[in-house]
Amino acid sequence: RLEGAGPKTVAAVWHKLGVTDIEGLEQACRDGRLRQIPRMGPTRCKSILKAIERFRSRTGRMLLHRAVGYAEAIVARLRKVPGVYEAIPVGSVRRRRATVGDLDILVTARSSTAPRRAFVEMPEVAVVLAEGPTKSSVRLTSGLQVDLRVLPRESLGAALHYFTGSKAHNIALRTRAVHRGLKVSEYGVFDREGHRLSGAREEDVFRAVGLPWIPPELREGTGELEAAEEGRLPKLVEEAELRGDLHVHSDASSDGHCTLEELWLAGLRLGREYVAVCDHSRSRPLGLTTERLLEHAARIRAFNRAHPEGPRLLAGIEVDILPDGSLDLPLEVLASLDWVVASIHSRLRDSGARLTARMESAVRSGVVDVIGHPSGRILGSRDPYPFDLPRLLEAAREEGVALEVNAQPDRLDLDDKGCRLAKQAGVRVAISTDAHLADHLANIRYGVWVARRGWLEASDVLNTLDLAHLRAWRRRGHRAPRHEPRSPAAH
Ligand SMILES: [Zn+2]
Ligand SMILES: [Zn+2]
Structure with missing residues (x-):
């Protein structure tokens, strides 16, 4: 799959050097071992390195939760290095972007030598790309590039701000500083004569331009300085x-x-007050028929009676929105449940207009609480549907229905921009894990990060309500089941 490395080359590299993956090939290019292969001169090595780079940019970015895992492990290790004061993940990980290109780690230390040695010698390093007093770069065996910046302690705040970005945010902030006769760099805030005024704390940078501290999730240059x-x-x-x-x-x-x-x-372990059990409806393989759903709901209610402490389990469903916009189970049955999520799982390639109409029908059914994973995206493998979110939001606002922020790390759906639109439209979101394993209930933080990037406050998020208020919200939103949901064919 790599241009410039045909099957013969690949076989030779594998046999002679024992190289089986891209990282190994890159290492062999850089340390000269590749020259042992016949007809492999410096020019071909260079073109292979270029091809590796192109391959990487094509295969793209790492999901945030994986990058955060690496970041947390690396900073934990660096914090133990003698002479290190702080080790903090910065860049898009700190801004909680859904996917991460390179991982940036900021360290303040007495001297850069010890942290940078510890960094390049980490066991998961495949290739050392650069090593220097202020910046070192490695590629991990996973393919993730990690950059380490080491700065003096008094620059911590300025460096945090500088390396957290985004670029658009930093440019806007630096322009503001220039208008005030100041210069902001990763080392601090300076006056016209080059005297350092401050920079130990991140607040210093914002204060220098007359602003309060802005949370990293908002630093995308989309109006946060004005706000x-x-x-x-x-x-x-x-x-x-x-x-x-x-x-x-x-x-x-x-x-x-x-x-x-x-x-x-x-x-219980996570301190949840309620957990809505929303299994699939009959159209899904092994999904619940009316009969099995009613048994299941009865079991859930019996379970609650037997467990008076801890979280309440809500008897719910994730009901399929069928191709014609109707729901996969009778409306009366759905109306008898404690919680109804409606999602599209079929005919994903319908036109955007049709998909919008299907979801709008579900919103107007009178029995749905939340539209699940509204855009259908799977990060790295499926683009969001070309649906009409503003139109769906309008219907959701009219009907008192919420939209989901699905916290599965490869969904994160709605995304941050969708959250912001929902807030503007006056539609609440429900941040839900869609857990299929017990451990997944802890994934809610990924959904919270999306909501934060979407400027949401507690009052914009349905599941910040306690159970009594959640039930009250539901009663207000719900009308009687409507027997003839508007057909998508009408649009
Ligand atoms: Zn689903
Ligand atoms: Zn689900």
């Missing part, structure tokens, strides 16, 4: 404010693996 100036920065929702999870799967249908007991225990 800060006008005192309109949102008080972003925090994970601790979430009271429950409104979409998890049990072993009652298809692909879930948890018993009710396991879900309840996982919710």
Whole structure:
């Protein structure tokens, strides 16, 4: 799959050097071993390195949760190195972007030697790309490039700000500084004569340009400086404010693996007040028929009676939105449940207009609480549908229906921009894990990060409500089941 390395070359590299992957090939190019292969001169080595780079940019970025895993492991290790004061992941990981290109780590230390040696000698390093007093770069065996910056302690705040970005945010902020006769760099805030004024704390950078501290998730150059100036920065929702999870799967249908007991225990450990058990409906393989759903709901309610403490399990469903826009189970049955998520799982290649109409029909059915994973995207493998989100939001606002922020790390759907539109439209979101395993209930933080990037506050998020208020919200939103949901064919 790599240009410039045909099957013969690949076979030779494999036999002579024992190289089996891209990282090994890159290492062999860089340390000269590749020259042992016949007809492999410096020019071909260079073109192979170029091809590796192109291959990487094509295969793209790493999902945030994986990058965060690497970041946390690396900073934990660097913090133990003698002479290191701080080790903090910066860049797009700190801004919580859904995918990450390179991982940036900032270290403040007495001297750069010890942290940088520890960094390049980490066991997961495949290739050292550069090593220097202020910047070192490595590629991990996973393919992730990691850059380490080492700065003096008094520059921590300025460096944090500088390396967190985004580029657009930094340019806007530096322009503001110039207008005030200041210069902001990774080393600090300086006056016209080059005297350093401040920079030990990140707040210093913002204060120098007359602004309050702006959370990293908002630093995308999309109006955050103006909002800060006008005192309109949102008080972003925090994970601790979430009271429950409104979409998890049990072993009652298809692909879930948890018993009710396991879900309840996982919710208990995380301090959840409620967990909505929403298994698949009959159109999915092994999905619930009316009969099995009613049995399942009765089991959930009996479970609650037997477990008066801990989270309440809500008897719910993730009902399929069928190709004609109707729901996969009778409306009366759905209306008898505690929670209804409606999602599209079939005919994903319908036109955007049709997909919008299908979801709008579900919104107007009178029995749906939340539209699940509204855009259908799977990061790295499926683009979002070309659907009409503003139109769906308009319907959701009219009907009192929420949209989901699905916290599965490869979905994150709605995305940050969708969250911001939902807020503007006056539609609440439900941040849900869509857990299929008990461990997945902890994934809610990835959804919270999306919501924060979407400028959402606690009041914009449905599951910050306690159970009593959630039920009240539901009663207000719900009308009687409507027997003839508007057909998509009408659009
Ligand atoms: Zn689903
Ligand atoms: Zn689901």
